[in-house]
């Protein structure tokens with residue numbers, strides 16, 4: 066890749082407002098080999114409200130303690146929770162991609178529940194006494210768009226099992242808790258109201274009427 070283009074891409078990433086590089090596998094390539102840079106205990110998971118075209122990804126404002134709560138009352142610090150806007154857990158897994166042109170770049174795998182289940186399965190089946198950071202992982206992409214899935218295969222040659230080296234340990238891991246901050250309350254309210262309006266504007270599907278009459 067031309068050096069100018071690389072620099073431009075880097076600048077666009079930094080300017081994207083995300084502050085980190087999401088890991089992805091190009092469809093044409095289909096596979097990437099990575100080294101996971103932190104053990105699972107150190108992976109960050111966050112509750113994110115996100116409904117396609119109705120509310121953009123927004124970190125849930127409920128505090129840790131409240132997240133464990135069963136009732137909506139427990140989540141009342143979050144205007145989006147109070148409006149029953151769905152939320153789901155995203156887990157952020159920092160990796161170094163083999164062959165990445167940027168020598169010091171950490172990429173971030175972002176997984177929801179389904180993909181994470183597959184990763185959990187891989188973690189369960191690691192050789193005794195080894196952790197996930199000791200192996201390269203080959204990630205294979207299958208399918209496309211909403212049906213895209215990723216399969217993790219441990220490159221489990223015992224010779225390749227090694228702790229992270231010094232250079233890898235020194236890589237700066239994006240602080241996801243800080244990057245995906247909880248927005249100010251007025252912004253949360255704005256998004257919650259925007260969601261309500263988008264919901265109201267959604268046409269009711271034919272045949273779903275239950276016979277209720279509107280008063281006007």
Ligand SMILES: [Zn+2]
Nearest residue numbers: 125126143146
């Ligand atoms: Zn919430």
